[in-house]
Amino acid sequence: MRVCVIGAGVIGVSSAYFLARQGFDVTLADARERPAEVSSFANGGQLSYSYVAPLAGPGVLPSVPNWLLRADSPLRFRPRLDPHQWRWCLDFALACRAAVARASTAELSTLSYLSRDAMHGLLAQDPIEFGHVRNGKLIAYRDAGLLEKARRLVAYQAAHGAEQSVLSAEETLALEPALGGMRRQLAGAIYTPSEESGDCRLFTEGLFERLKTLPNVTLRMGTNVRGLRRRGADIAAADTDRGEIEADAFVVASGLGSRALLRPLGVNVPLYPLKGYSLSVPLARKDEGPAISVTDYERRIVYARMGKTLRIAAMVDIGSADAAIDPRRIDLLKRQVAEVFPRLDLDAATAWAGLRPATPGSKPIIGASRAARNLWLNLGQGALGFTLACGSAALLTAQMAGVPTPIDAAPFLPG
Missing domain, CATH: 3.30.9.10 (D-Amino Acid Oxidase, subunit A, domain 2)
Structure with missing residues (x-):
């Protein structure tokens, strides 16, 4: 399965890594040229x-x-x-x-x-x-x-x-x-x-370098995802300033930028x-x-x-x-x-x-969105982003792979 992960902060890069290790063909896209340039850059550690x-x-x-x-x-x-x-x-x-x-x-x-x-x-x-x-x-x-x-x-x-x-x-x-x-x-x-x-930015950069070595990973940095194009009940492609990215599934993990990306689909994430x-x-x-x-x-x-x-x-x-x-x-x-x-x-x-x-209650949103059959969210970790990154990625990967989840996913599913 081809998966497009949108966002290269610690949440997006971790998601891409765990999905790739599970065997998915992963494309990671972000508007910045380097990972961890926004909220993951110099947080508490x-x-x-x-x-x-x-x-x-x-x-x-x-x-x-x-x-x-x-x-x-x-x-x-x-x-x-x-x-x-x-x-x-x-x-x-x-x-x-x-x-x-x-x-x-x-x-x-x-x-x-x-x-x-x-x-x-x-x-x-x-x-x-x-x-x-x-x-x-x-x-x-x-x-x-x-x-x-x-x-x-x-x-x-x-x-x-x-x-x-x-x-x-x-x-x-x-x-x-x-x-x-x-x-x-x-x-x-x-x-x-x-x-x-530890240093969240250095961890994210190090994991990004590991992604470069994996044959089933494509990196599309410096690529601004402007929207998600529907086809029926699915998302067909991510529309970017450098052409479309087609995939079988899409993971939105772009932090605050996710609101503008999801709003045209009728999703108002809190x-x-x-x-x-x-x-x-x-x-x-x-x-x-x-x-x-x-x-x-x-x-x-x-x-x-x-x-x-x-x-x-x-x-x-x-x-x-x-x-x-x-x-x-x-x-x-x-x-x-x-x-x-x-x-x-x-x-x-x-x-x-x-x-x-x-999010208002500090719990992240991890799982399948109701807006489309192949749309997934990994958002809202807030001040706990570094702490929860690997667990959020592992939980999302299990859901997308259709295998038993390591913990109860219900508290974190999109509304």
Whole structure:
């Protein structure tokens, strides 16, 4: 079977790789000349398999008014005359109900553990250098009340396979001395020893290079897919600026660009861009930053070591029109980072901003679209794109191959 995969971010490239390994003849198309040039370029870097609670949770809505009034808020909302924005925000609010969040956490956990196993299997077969380390993860809390709530979440996630422990402030600092800058504010942390990190762009590029070596893969980079041409109940071809691409099946994995591609087919996928920022800081010495991945919970800042670089990612801007860097947000991020890690050379940091394609409940959309018999979707991984990429690709491949799926696909099927 010939499959055309549209989109060469981490989701699209992973999908193309797993499909090709399954024996499909794959054509990968993207408007950019290189893979991972958009949302996958400089994201957070944490492979957070054991901590995939959705962004929408019961504690979010009460915090929103305070966040919106603070200049240093991790969340910024810009209302627009856009019905899609308000519909997405309403669905997000509904997803914040405790029962919905618990169910989503359990469902995302099955996908994340599949992704971990699929990633490890991939690397055993095709080793890729992307700064990959299994260094564990600390979620550091400043507020004792929030730490106590997290303790209850740890107990819930343990029932779904997570191995985590709750640490006091002293135990946290003993494990990660680099957090000394938080000593006076630190209440404690959640520690997950099995977590990993790496550079998403380097992983995607490495996997792309593997695709080049496979005889059943055709790469159509620098090819802008403008639409999908119907023939009866099927999609006959992808219309591009460099001619048509005919195939037996089509996979749309182009992130936010998928909305415009699918809308003429009557498909309105619930994706909205959540703008995030990152800093890539070169490390001259091992003791400059944390050895373990760290999430500063109240500030929503994540730190991931990738070789000789520390990736720092933060913030959610809802309603930003594009991925342009806002200098005020970067300045704020640098000030907050300097309070915790004063030895980092932030003047040498490279700043980046990107748009995360998110669903209201944080669950991706993976499976057959109702719009056409041969149309498939792999979308909406949001801030968990790197973590869920391999699992999403493995789940999609099983569905398309008509074999038993490794996990229950129902929670992720298109509506």
